[in-house]
Amino acid sequence: MGDKKNKNCVWNFMVCFGVVTLLICCVRPNKMVGSSDPKKENTFYQYNIWWGFVNKVFEGDLTVKELKTKGDIGLGSYSKLDGELVMLDGVPYRIREDGVVDVPLDDELIVYVDAAFFEPEDSFKLQSTNFDSLIVKINSQLPSLNQFYSFKVKGNFSYMKCGGLYRQEKPFEKGLDELIPQRPVFERVNVKGTMVGFYCPEFIGNINVAGYHFHFISDDKTFGGHVMEFNTNELDVEYDPLLEYHFTLPDSKDFLNVSLEKEFQYQKK
Numbered sequence: 001m002g003d004k005k006n007k008n009c010v011w012n013f014m015v016c017f018g019v020v021t022l023l024i025c026c027v028r029p030n031k032m033v034g035s036s037d038p039k040k041e042n043t044f045y046q047y048n049i050w051w052g053f054v055n056k057v058f059e060g061d062l063t064v065k066e067l068k069t070k071g072d073i074g075l076g077s078y079s080k081l082d083g084e085l086v087m088l089d090g091v092p093y094r095i096r097e098d099g100v101v102d103v104p105l106d107d108e109l110i111v112y113v114d115a116a117f118f119e120p121e122d123s124f125k126l127q128s129t130n131f132d133s134l135i136v137k138i139n140s141q142l143p144s145l146n147q148f149y150s151f152k153v154k155g156n157f158s159y160m161k162c163g164g165l166y167r168q169e170k171p172f173e174k175g176l177d178e179l180i181p182q183r184p185v186f187e188r189v190n191v192k193g194t195m196v197g198f199y200c201p202e203f204i205g206n207i208n209v210a211g212y213h214f215h216f217i218s219d220d221k222t223f224g225g226h227v228m229e230f231n232t233n234e235l236d237v238e239y240d241p242l243l244e245y246h247f248t249l250p251d252s253k254d255f256l257n258v259s260l261e262k263e264f265q266y267q268k269k
């Protein structure tokens with residue numbers, strides 16, 4: 001009888017152990033699939049550091065194909081400053097120095113970019129506004145200026161002024177501190193489109209653009225660039241707080257040897 005009881009106990013233990021093991025095996029693969037999902041929400045992805053970009057690291061090794069795995073919105077620049085980059089709904093656009101917009105091939109290279117998968121957490125509307133008043137309103141709406149944010153701002157703009165970049169060839173002589181004040185400028189009236197943007201707190205220093213940075217692409221995909229000024233009657237602002245930050249540094253001699261002498265930040269809004 002005692003023997004039988006012991007055998008039953010051992011049998012019950014083995015059955016329980018088997019069931020638990022089976023459950024763990026069933027549950028773990030799902031967890032692993034979840035954690036290896038490249039579409040990381042709430043993550044600010046950055047390629048290159050702003051400081052390197054300012055100091056003439058103008059060639060990058062991030063491909064357009066790779067960028068598409070890092071987010072569905074983004075802004076930045078292509079290698080050799082061959083155009084401003086704005087990514088919207090997973091499509092990276094390029095605005096060249098003459099203002100012409102196209103979609104680059106997957107193997108083309110990027111020198112600097114911010115990107116994220118956009119999952120808006122909140123939104124608000126704004127009437128009759130310009131760049132300065134938009135920033136005042138955003139500052140009053142955000143729960144804190146000590147975290148990162150991504151933005152999609154849609155509107156019908158009565159005026160939009162965007163900046164581009166002149167393509168550079170080696171040896172690169174001028175840093176962004178000299179090139180940006182002399183950048184090509186594109187203007188349009190009565191244009192519908194979307195501004196894609198990012199906010200970095202002041203503590204980011206020279207690693208990225210401190211404050212707000214927006215790039216624009218028109219709905220008809222014929223006009224865009226780095227947002228400098230605008231006027232509009234109504235804006236739809238959506239934003240998403242980003243609590244994680246992911247860097248990729250350029251794997252190039254230019255980056256390894258760059259001397260981070262010059263500093264440049266856009267004028268604070």
Ligand SMILES: [Zn+2]
Pocket residue numbers: 075076213214215226227
């Ligand atoms: Zn820009």
